[in-house]
Amino acid sequence: MPAHRFGSVVVLLSIALLAQAAANVPQLDGDGFKKELAKRKGKVVVVNLWATWCAPCRAEFPALVKLYNTYRNRGVDVLVISVDDVADEAKVVEFLQQQRAKMPVFIKKLGDSESFINAIDRDWRGAIPYTIVYDRSGQPFARMLGEHTFAQFEATVKKALAKRK
């Protein structure tokens, strides 16, 4: 195989792989969410529900990126779950790339929104942005409805970390 042809195959393959990676935000339903949470027991977990159509969600997103980058090695994990329609996955991917988001990201699986909302939190009615901070035992420690700042997220996370097991 001539070198230039091999090169183009490699390029094409990489593009395909990248596109594949980009197009694959893992999908999550209520049960999947509980599993993801259970996996992280022992850590303080920040779960943020957002969507690309939600302006305050986009506005607070950099604070979550910073929170993850600052606390990822200090016993904290940050999960962001998009409730966009799966048909809008490309918009989700584009936004995550712009934000240089490195935390675990998910998109809500196609299906009944209500059972998903209830699986996340029975007391939640579906308004976003919505952030739940879980303590190390996996119990909800704080519920934060609406847009918040890095300082507010950080203060809550610090309190959750300080809580004895």
Next chain:
Amino acid sequence: MHRWQKAVAVVIVLMGLFAGALWFTGNLFANPLPQGRPAPDFTLPDQDGKRHRLSAYRGKTVVLAFYPADMTPGCTMEMRSLNASLPQFKEMGVQVFGISVQDVKSKREFCDKEGLQFPLLADVGGKVARQYGVLAPAGIAQRVTFIINAKGQIASVITNVNVAAHGEQVLGMLKEQPTAQAAVSWKAQLGQPVPDFQLPRADNGKMESVYGDRKQKATVVMFIATRCPISNDYNERMRTIAQEYTAKGVRFVGINSNVIEPTPEVAEHAKQNGFPFPVLKDEGNKIADRFNAQFTPEIFVMDANGVLRYHGRIDDSQNPANITSHDLRDTLDALLAGKNPPRAETKAFGCTIKRVR
């Protein structure tokens, strides 16, 4: 003195004694509930047969004017006087009721004849008059007016009714007391009455009552937004559902509680989307707090008695092509058919209502 003159004198004295006895026993047996007591709740029909539940007016000052009989001279003067003061009562957010023991048909005739524009309640049998302690032995109500505050307590009792100027008399008393409206606190709860409240319309600033003339079969309150894409996805659906169900006797009211969306923007948004319902501006999100409304679009449906029967979404999909459950329509169809809504509460994704901090 002739014998016949004596007889007449005796008859006159006897009649006087009899009238005095009636007056005396009337006052003896009738003992109006005092100020400060909770006003007994009741449901009674008015001249149109529409049923009014007193507790559904919680949050509003209510004037309850008991009178002896329809179409008698004193009562006619009293009701005319109240009728003439209706604009002032309305401005103060006060609900006025006349009440007597005659039936709906009699009330209808009385209202038609005198052009009375407020509800006259038919307390046939005098059960409510008895509860309020104003039922005279003859089985009719005494002329006593109760002013009931927004918390449902008796704020004043007027026993010396001035029939010729009762409207002014009541207005005078209302002005003396602190408007209970500011002090009320209520929370909307499923199965409980939501009291009337007023907010300014975004388009002309005029105060609008959520229940309006109360002639509707159900009231839909929709918390909406100008900048929320989800709420905007529903603009078209809100417009068509409102058009369709207004024709069936349902009242629709939009409320914007978002602190970031100014009144002119709200008015323009309503105009551009051709909303056939008034959109009210809830400065300081006071009403959103009362309803504990959290997102847009979020829907609250009250039945004909103002009882909250449904709370939640319009339907289950932002994308009209994927709707499987038309929750608002199903709720209204059920209420119009006199049934319970299939589901009292539903959830959906929406934009958080931006509140003042």
